[in-house]
Amino acid sequence: MSEDFGFARAAERGITLGQIGHRIVEENDLTRVWEVRLEPGEELGFHIHYHPYCVISLGGGANRIETIFGEEIATDEPLGHTVFIDQKRPIHKLKNVSDTLYLSRLIEFKAQRWSYVDDPSNARPQADGSAPEGYAAAFREILTQTADLPWEPKSLDGLSQKMLWRNEETGASIALIRFEKGVGIPNAHAHASNQFMFCLSGRYRYIPTGTTLVAGSFYCNPVGSVHGPTIADETTVFLEIYDGPHYPVQPPWYTDPKDAH
Ligand SMILES: [Fe+2]
Numbered sequence: 001m002s003e004d005f006g007f008a009r010a011a012e013r014g015i016t017l018g019q020i021g022h023r024i025v026e027e028n029d030l031t032r033v034w035e036v037r038l039e040p041g042e043e044l045g046f047h048i049h050y051h052p053y054c055v056i057s058l059g060g061g062a063n064r065i066e067t068i069f070g071e072e073i074a075t076d077e078p079l080g081h082t083v084f085i086d087q088k089r090p091i092h093k094l095k096n097v098s099d100t101l102y103l104s105r106l107i108e109f110k111a112q113r114w115s116y117v118d119d120p121s122n123a124r125p126q127a128d129g130s131a132p133e134g135y136a137a138a139f140r141e142i143l144t145q146t147a148d149l150p151w152e153p154k155s156l157d158g159l160s161q162k163m164l165w166r167n168e169e170t171g172a173s174i175a176l177i178r179f180e181k182g183v184g185i186p187n188a189h190a191h192a193s194n195q196f197m198f199c200l201s202g203r204y205r206y207i208p209t210g211t212t213l214v215a216g217s218f219y220c221n222p223v224g225s226v227h228g229p230t231i232a233d234e235t236t237v238f239l240e241i242y243d244g245p246h247y248p249v250q251p252p253w254y255t256d257p258k259d260a261h
């Protein structure tokens with residue numbers, strides 16, 4: 001797909017982009033719900049979408065989408081018509097070309113935000129190279145010097161960690177994990193999310209399969225896939241990432257439930 005979403009064309013034509021709907025009905029951290037309401041012949045002006053979205057018609061008929069490049073897309077959106085858009089589209093407008101009121105709910109999914117290279121609303125450094133206005137307020141980066149963090153022992157002797165990042169809502173986490181030589185996970189088990197490990201040093205082995213991780217090895221165990229028991233043939237350090245909760249239930253080798261997180 002072309003990477004030109006029409007910002008330059010809009011600027012040439014002196015077009016200021018408008019909202020993607022007429023009013024916000026409901027909004028929370030995850031979604032924003034808009035009402036779109038077009039009388040017959042009425043138009044919602046040029047706009048672009050920054051999130052994937054779903055449109056559910058509460059009534060209507062033929063509509064016409066016209067992109068900033070002049071491409072026309074005919075749609076028919078009677079009551080109950082539902083469409084999910086998960087791809088960026090160029091700047092476009094929408095016209096009700098039926099003889100009936102078009103009313104819909106457009107639900108934006110805010111977890112994913114689309115950006116556009118030539119979008120003038122992108123934050124840019126100021127002319128003198130300093131940070132854009134509002135930049136400090138929007139500063140959300142985290143920098144951790146892992147050498148400054150202590151190794152925290154887990155409730156399995158010889159296993160310790162430095163937790164680097166956790167999402168308490170989803171259970172996802174990124175941590176440094178250290179197994180002392182001779183230590184391992186004693187049982188076969190599966191995880192409740194995808195597990196990724198990058199071995200920084202040492203030698204670590206999945207006993208039944210012989211799968212062995214050394215410095216530089218990247219390992220992925222998909223959610224639900226059984227592996228282990230394991231053994232560290234040498235003291236081993238991993239960067240370990242889970243994209244959700246670590247275990248379906250607290251495994252027997254941890255006495256502290258926090259260690260199963
Ligand atoms: Fe749109």
Ligand SMILES: [Fe+2]
Nearest residue numbers: 189191227228
């Ligand atoms: Fe595991």
